[in-house]
Amino acid sequence: MKRLEVSLPGLKMKNPIMPASGCFGFGREYAGLYDLSVLGAAAIKAATVEARFGNPTPRVAETHSGMLNAIGLQNPGVDQIMEKELPFLKSYDLPIVANIAGSTEEDYCEVAEKMSSHPQVSVLELNISCPNVKEGGIQFGTDARTAAALTKRVKAVSSKPVYVKLSPNVANIAEMAIAVEEAGADGISMINTLLGMRIDLKTRKPILANKTGGLSGPAIKPVAIRMIHEVSQAVSIPIIGMGGVSCAEDVIEFMLAGASAVAVGTANFVDPFICPDIISQLPELLEKMNVSHIRELIGGSWRECEVPSLSR
Amino acid sequence: MKKELVEVVSQKEIARHIFELKVQGNVVNEMTSPGQFVHIRVTDTFQPLLRRPISICDVDLESRTLTMLYRKEGTGTALLSQKKEGEKIDLLGPLGNGFPLDELSQGQTALLVGGGIGVPPLYYLAKKLCSQGINVISVLGFQSGDDGFYSEKFAELGEAYVSTVDGSQGTKGFVTDVIKNKDLHYDLLYSCGPTVMLKALELQVPAANGFFSLEERMGCGIGACFACVCHVNGGLPSDYVKVCSDGPVFPIGEVVL
Ligand SMILES: Cc1cc2nc3c(=O)[nH]c(=O)nc-3n(C[C@H](O)[C@H](O)[C@H](O)COP(=O)(O)OP(=O)(O)OC[C@H]3O[C@@H](n4cnc5c(N)ncnc54)[C@H](O)[C@@H]3O)c2cc1C
Ligand SMILES: Cc1cc2nc3c(=O)[nH]c(=O)nc-3n(C[C@H](O)[C@H](O)[C@H](O)COP(=O)(O)O)c2cc1C
Ligand code: FES
Numbered sequence: 278m279k280r281l282e283v284s285l286p287g288l289k290m291k292n293p294i295m296p297a298s299g300c301f302g303f304g305r306e307y308a309g310l311y312d313l314s315v316l317g318a319a320a321i322k323a324a325t326v327e328a329r330f331g332n333p334t335p336r337v338a339e340t341h342s343g344m345l346n347a348i349g350l351q352n353p354g355v356d357q358i359m360e361k362e363l364p365f366l367k368s369y370d371l372p373i374v375a376n377i378a379g380s381t382e383e384d385y386c387e388v389a390e391k392m393s394s395h396p397q398v399s400v401l402e403l404n405i406s407c408p409n410v411k412e413g414g415i416q417f418g419t420d421a422r423t424a425a426a427l428t429k430r431v432k433a434v435s436s437k438p439v440y441v442k443l444s445p446n447v448a449n450i451a452e453m454a455i456a457v458e459e460a461g462a463d464g465i466s467m468i469n470t471l472l473g474m475r476i477d478l479k480t481r482k483p484i485l486a487n488k489t490g491g492l493s494g495p496a497i498k499p500v501a502i503r504m505i506h507e508v509s510q511a512v513s514i515p516i517i518g519m520g521g522v523s524c525a526e527d528v529i530e531f532m533l534a535g536a537s538a539v540a541v542g543t544a545n546f547v548d549p550f551i552c553p554d555i556i557s558q559l560p561e562l563l564e565k566m567n568v569s570h571i572r573e574l575i576g577g578s579w580r581e582c583e584v585p586s587l588s589r
Numbered sequence: 590m591k592k593e594l595v596e597v598v599s600q601k602e603i604a605r606h607i608f609e610l611k612v613q614g615n616v617v618n619e620m621t622s623p624g625q626f627v628h629i630r631v632t633d634t635f636q637p638l639l640r641r642p643i644s645i646c647d648v649d650l651e652s653r654t655l656t657m658l659y660r661k662e663g664t665g666t667a668l669l670s671q672k673k674e675g676e677k678i679d680l681l682g683p684l685g686n687g688f689p690l691d692e693l694s695q696g697q698t699a700l701l702v703g704g705g706i707g708v709p710p711l712y713y714l715a716k717k718l719c720s721q722g723i724n725v726i727s728v729l730g731f732q733s734g735d736d737g738f739y740s741e742k743f744a745e746l747g748e749a750y751v752s753t754v755d756g757s758q759g760t761k762g763f764v765t766d767v768i769k770n771k772d773l774h775y776d777l778l779y780s781c782g783p784t785v786m787l788k789a790l791e792l793q794v795p796a797a798n799g800f801f802s803l804e805e806r807m808g809c810g811i812g813a814c815f816a817c818v819c820h821v822n823g824g825l826p827s828d829y830v831k832v833c834s835d836g837p838v839f840p841i842g843e844v845v846l
Contacts, residue, residue: 299814299815300809300813300814301813302812302813302814302815305812306809306811306812306813306834307811307813309590310590310592322815327827328825328827329827330818330820330826330827330828330829331815331818334805334806334816334817334818334819335805335806336806336815336816336817336818337639337806337807337808337814337816338806339637339638339639340638341636342635342636342638343635343638344638344639344808346808346814346816348814348815348816351815351818351829353827354827494635494638495635495638496635523635543638543808545809545813546639546640546808546809546810546813546814547630547635547638547639547640548592548630549592549681549809549811550592
């Protein structure tokens with residue numbers, strides 16, 4: 278299995294696969310289905326200072342090969358998560374990516390300081406890109422100066438590496454990435470969901486109670502690939518890539534685009550066994566591609582000299 | 590809970606747009622609680638992407654056969670309705686918590702109230718209750734006679750009444766009209782149907798005491814995505830239950846409808 282190992286700041290992973298934040302709860306549900314220790318890491322649901330109920334239902338709507346969600350960062354609050362949810366994951370050999378969100382810089386700092394002090398948390402993932410809450414998240418994710426200022430403050434209070442999760446809902450994503458890198462981010466997660474909407478023909482009203490929601494699933498994969506390809510050449514910190522990953526081939530494509538690890542979101546809902554299935558399929562796929570170690574693939578689409586040759 | 594490729598045994602349209610689908614598989618052995626549901630992936634492609642929740646309507650443990658009734662609504666159920674005998678279906682289940690069966694003792698009476706496509710889970714419930722010596726009265730509400738199904742099967746298990754909105758069959762009006770007109774007496778109420786119907790029951794049926802099965806749009810179906818949450822009556826604004834994993838069955842009054 279050594280050929281699947283990847284190393285990112287704060288994350289020593291047996292393989293590059295992790296479930297994406299918000300699509301894996303706090304692990305309990307999937308723990309009933311398979312041994313979570315097979316995963317490279319796991320990103321847990323966003324934590325905020327206080328418990329949040331989130332948006333009214335309906336919160337999901339289907340689209341062509343994708344879905345819209347407007348959960349609204351529902352979570353039991355950082356204290357509850359640290360006391361009640363994280364201990365459950367202790368029995369697994371599983372680095373935890375703690376996704377954090379807030380409405381103000383102070384909120385983020387409070388959650389970051391607490392979360393990063395927890396012995397089971399490996400890294401923080403700053404969610405500055407949730408499109409589903411008015412007051413928080415996204416406003417930090419669409420302006421490079423604001424994002425950089427937040428990153429700097431969180432870095433100052435966090436004892437663990439900090440990844441910044443970028444929003445695809447911007448005109449220039451590389452500019453955002455460069456800004457957070459300069460502010461001290463240890464890595465980048467991308468992409469979060471794309472802002473979208475659907476309208477019910479019968480009622481002539483938006484399907485989601487929140488009207489708009491975040492688009493995820495296979496439908497957004499080309500957008501994610503394009504953005505990772507662009508950002509990975511603009512920064513030198515590693516990228517956790519996500520957006521529509523649903524099979525082992527997708528993982529390879531993300532890594533070729535420039536991702537060092539890959540998160541699987543919506544596909545967990547389609548098939549709850551998708552992460553372990555992908556992990557078990559990777560070695561054979563690498564064999565077929567004549568790749569001796571998965572890390573050779575990272576950035577292979579633009580790092581010309583390192584593209585592994587198919588004919589070898 | 591298991592994920593299994595189950596085999597289609599039969600499929601037929603039993604009322605307007607209502608299909609009865611029987612499938613066979615080992616996972617059926619686990620389906621002992623009425624009110625639970627399964628999550629079905631209707632294609633191998635991502636079109637449509639999400640699974641579809643469908644209730645357990647009847648189970649034959651001996652032949653490992655599950656019966657589901659569903660209404661052809663949109664893309665997903667239309668694709669499901671095309672599945673032929675011998676084809677495989679990707680099924681995840683059983684999911685959620687069903688109707689409690691130990692609330693009544695022999696000789697007591699349960700009133701089962703189903704609205705439209707809320708009727709199916711009550712059939713397995715009626716069978717289970719009957720086998721425990723509990724009297725079952727059922728009231729089934731439909732839009733019209735053409736939309737009705739399974740009333741004769743419920744009649745085999747106890748008193749059964751039908752209401753239709755257009756009056757084409759049974760009592761004209763709603764299930765609540767039947768309960769009032771027939772002056773039905775019972776010890777516990779079990780119901781599944783549209784939220785408006787559940788609300789009406791909560792308000793109009795005297796001392797409604799029992800269990801409701803709720804519906805909500807789902808992402809994962811297993812409690813991981815927070816798509817299907819409801820507020821809790823009398824709780825903090827941040828208190829919630831998840832329909833998929835805490836429900837779909839809840840004690841009447843527990844959840845804000
Ligand atoms: C716990 C539970 C049990 C159910 N049991 C049954 C049953 O036994 N028989 C039956 O006919 N129907 C049942 N339903 C409703 C059934 O899931 C929907 O009718 C079905 O998902 C519609 O899919 P579609 O592709 O045909 O419709 P579309 O409108 O194309 O679906 C689009 C999206 O909306 C969702 N959706 C649409 N209607 C509903 C709904 N009423 N409830 C939840 N999600 C919905 C779909 O799952 C899908 O994600 C149940 C729902 C739940 C939550
Ligand atoms: C239901 C749902 C909830 C999500 N919740 C969060 C969240 O709490 N924090 C976060 O950073 N991203 C959240 N996301 C975004 C995902 O982590 C991921 O970035 C996005 O869905 C793209 O990946 P996918 O196409 O594989 O799902 C959520 C996505 C979905 C579908
Ligand atoms: S459908 Fe995902 S939590 Fe209920």
